[in-house]
Amino acid sequence: MVLNPVLGKLVSKRVVLASASPRRQEILTNVGLRFEVVPSWFKETLEKSSFTAPYEYAVETAKQKALEVANRMHIKHMRTPDIVIGADTIVSVDKQILEKPVDKQDAYRMLSRLNGKEHSVFTGVAIIHCHSKDNQLEMEVTDFYEETKVKFSELSEELLWEYIHSGEPMDKAGGYGIQALGGMLVEYVHGDFLNVVGFPLNHFCKKLAELYYLPSKHNIQHKKYDSIPSVDTFENLSDGESSNFTERKVASKLDHSGMHSSGAAYTSENTSAVRTGFTVPLENQNAVSQSAPKLPSKILELMDGFRASKALFVASKLKIFDHLKDKGPTKAVDIANYVGASVCGTERLLDACASLGLLEKTPQGYSNTDSANTYLTSDGKYSLHGYIIHSNDHLWPLFTNLEFAVKEGSRQNHRAFGKKADDLFKDYYHRQExxxxxxxxxxxxxxxxxxxxxxxxxxxxxxxxxxxxxxxxxxxxxxxxxxxxxxxxxxxxxxxxxxxxxxxxxxxxxxxxxxxxxxxxxxxxxxxxxxxxxxxxxxxxxxxxxxxxxxxxxxxxxxxxxxxxxxxxxxxxxxxxxxxxxxxxxxxxxxxxxxxxxxxxxxxxxxxxxxxxxxxxxxxxxxxxxxxxx
Ligand SMILES: Cc1cn([C@H]2C[C@H](O)[C@@H](COP(=O)(O)OP(=O)(O)OP(=O)(O)O)O2)c(=O)[nH]c1=O
Missing domain, CATH: 3.40.50.150 (Vaccinia Virus protein VP39)
Incomplete structure (x- = not known):
């Protein structure tokens, strides 16, 4: 459900989350945002010493992650997305930047530095609006960051190692996950909790409110990478206040070649325009104020529900979740070979599953999410596989004939299976499969x-x-x-x-x-x-x-x-x-x-x-x- 008109603005757009982080996917899914997941291939290797403050590094990395995805999708002739969202979370202690640990020793090094102290967690976020004009990709970049302060208790060596051996630190900035076991290490949190988990949702909504609702560019006081947004709230916004965000666009010098252009980038305002390879001012762009009706997100979701169900059914039937169980990321071609299906068809199905949160997709391939491992593999204790196959083989054909069922007031076994209900019931007990x-x-x-x-x-x-x-x-x-x-x-x-x-x-x-x-x-x-x-x-x-x-x-x-x-x-x-x-x-x-x-x-x-x-x-x-x- 979309609770406020700000997120409603994105319902009709093709939104792409340029992140493999399951936490970010969950935070945005939980508020009803519909998006595709295309993890970025941008390597987090920007030269840290070229940034004067840690948050600048996070913002730039977020931007580069999103730009890489926007460019790749455009070049690969996939339908150009409307919006690409990138994010990067770092932990900063004593002006040092901590990212994800590379191994257990590294995790130990990080956690020891955080032990008993207060540190900052910064998440940089980039929102890129894309337009394809004459096959040229134009992009408008808005970015911001959020800071949350977290203090660790004094922790014993033994506890730190026990935590490291849990495996939780490895894919998390600073080597801890506040949302799970790592929460036990934390004495206090000042600021947005979700920011620590990887996505500052509240600031994101305020930023969208700025982009879509503020009446004119004169009212905007852009702050130099200020973490405080220009709007105090995203509540009570009506579509009457809506305006196209490009009205308020300002040009800036932004290099998106993948390198941070030291000195120039961080004197810019936090909204900027990019044409692939060039910097383009947008001041002259036509800005048409649109007042669209409130989007019926629930209805849109229902309209599409059958596709999602069928994607789940087919992936279950092909035993894709079984194949990926206890496996590292696996390429589409290997999965296609295993299930004996076409590579292009399998890849589409795998992407659909990733967009539904059933699989995770990284440049290395596809892997099961935790819930796929628990509920979708056929041999798990809480496996729903049996019911999913029943839904596909039995309920789906019945529901395909729902119109007849309503008109005639009877179950449609004869139409769906060519059998009467009684004969079908006998099948349940006599035909082995x-x-x-x-x-x-x-x-x-x-x-x-x-x-x-x-x-x-x-x-x-x-x-x-x-x-x-x-x-x-x-x-x-x-x-x-x-x-x-x-x-x-x-x-x-x-x-x-x-x-x-x-x-x-x-x-x-x-x-x-x-x-x-x-x-x-x-x-x-x-x-x-x-x-x-x-x-x-x-x-x-x-x-x-x-x-x-x-x-x-x-x-x-x-x-x-x-x-x-x-x-x-x-x-x-x-x-x-x-x-x-x-x-x-x-x-x-x-x-x-x-x-x-x-x-x-x-x-x-x-x-x-x-x-x-x-x-x-x-x-x-x-x-x-x-x-x-x-
Ligand atoms: C500090 C902290 C970080 N994290 C996570 C959030 C991010 O997913 C991760 C930091 O790594 P990031 O590089 O920001 O993100 P990612 O590698 O997970 O995904 P991508 O680069 O594709 O966007 O650490 C927690 O889940 N809990 C925490 O308490």
Whole structure:
């Protein structure tokens, strides 16, 4: 969501972040900015002694990083970006500049210098507006810096080495990351915290406000690389105040050849114009004041959502995240060879994944982000791979026929798969690969939600539980970990039970979990103090639910309980949207609100209905059987 009109100004523009830093990507993504990531190849080798102050070095490096990307994109005949953002973060102590350590000794040297002292973190930022005119690239450069003061506590050698061995210092200026373990070293921070993490967001927004909103150039008091912006705030700006930033452009001597032109560059104002290879004043440029309507960023995001989903699905299907797991940066051509796909197509897909924050791209190649390693590789404990493949192979074709589903009021299995719903359901259990895909999908969601469901209520009073339709046993295994005295029976169809061994967790005592096959609509239910229905009720029509809840109610002894795990809708039934959207492809079942679950469960003799919204994909409903028989 774009919270203020300043960032809204960038929504329709092709914005490129010339940085490989995952922190910068995250900071800008978090505020709803949409951008591509093209890491800069500019080597951070400017001669430090030629700068009179450390921040000048950071500003110049940021500028050179952004200029390199803007030029490269233009030369490679990629569509010229509208805006390129570059940044460089340095740590400065005793007038010395510390960048990223090259090895552990270097990290130790840096951290020892910071130990017990206050230092400054400077981030230089360059915003380059690009125009392609007669195939010539014109660029207008705006830059600024932000300073934050940070003080380290007195730290022991042992602690410093322990921190270094954590591996965290290596890709961070000054050899520490304040946002993670390094935060423990810090006594205080004066100034913008995000500036330390790599991007001064507040100053950036103020700078955009200056560029896009200040009424005329006469009002601008450009300061010589002043870290204090001309605007105090970027709030309450309306498009009525908008003006084209080129109105306020001033020419300056800026050399973008990659070398810092000592003396000249830092007497310039902080907005300047560059034509590739030349310095061009912009004072005569036409400046048209535009008042555009507020950009519907949410709608734009939805319009594009399908592309992003499909890129994720295809990369998962091709097992790109598996291939990159535990690997250093890998070139597109090697990935293409591995997956047996075209190099150009693979490169496009990899770039799309990088722009979505699923991969990191550096000049050395592509690598998994942390979340790709955790959630997108197929063998991770919390892997969503199974559900992603199910979404691609099963849900995508159904949603392609959504228009028919809405018009005809029925699920579109016949159109999507050439089969009726019943035949398809049989496929889940009879065709091996379909069955495994379905089980892997259910397993993905169960793993991700199991801890929150298991701990939503204190279940330690129960000695035995029966998870009806418990599939791979993911929730059961979590329950016996949380409640060591509990024994859980997983009850599911024979075809499912026959395939559960593949999903058994390794390195866990599995004896308290047993698997029993049967049909919960027809067969006797195993005895238990606690029955569990996880993601079952929403799937079935009222008649089937009647059969199931009547059976459970009948076997429940007084004091026994039923735990239901479902996404609980709000009373208006419009949130959470993940559940409302799921309803679009449902046949006979439905999602329910808190009051509907309460009403339903009370109807079958359950009382004390308690509902816990977990914040995860599944919520939990617990109710108890009183001495009532139906
Ligand atoms: C001091 C500090 C730095 N950092 C990071 C921010 C930057 O990513 C990095 C400094 O290196 P930079 O050279 O500024 O950036 P980068 O190499 O990560 O990415 P690129 O050059 O492609 O833009 O240190 C933290 O994450 N936490 C901290 O507390």
């Amino acid at each position: 379909v069955k495994q895909r379905f089980m892997a999908a259910m397993h993905s969601i169960a793993r991700l939600t199991a801890r929150d469901v298991a701990t939503a209520f204190d279940l330690s009073q129960f000695k035995s539980a029966c998870d009806l339709g418990g599939c791979t046993g993911a929730l059961a295994y979590e329950l016996v970990q949380v409640y060591p005295n509990l024994k859980v029976t997983v009850f599911d169809l024979p075809e499912v039970i026959a395939n559960t061994s593949y999903f058994q967790p390794s390195g866990q005592h599995t004896a308290p979990v047993t698997f029993v096959s049967g049909d919960f609509f027809k067969d006797n239910l195993p005895e238990a103090d606690l029955y569990i229905l996880s993601r079952v009720l929403h799937d079935w029509p009222d008649e089937k639910i009647h059969v199931l809840l009547s059976k459970i109610s009948a076997v429940c002894k007084p004091g026994s309980a039923l735990l239901v795990a479902e996404t609980v809708l709000d009373e208006q039934k419009t949130h959470p949207s993940v559940a409302v959207l799921q309803s679009l492809s449902m046949t006979e079942g439905k999602q329910r609100s808190s009051s509907e679950y309460k009403q339903l469960l009370e109807k079958y003799g359950f009382t004390d209905v308690q509902i816990k919204i977990t914040g995860n994909l599944l919520d939990a409903v617990l109710c108890f059987k009183k001495n009532l028989s139906l």
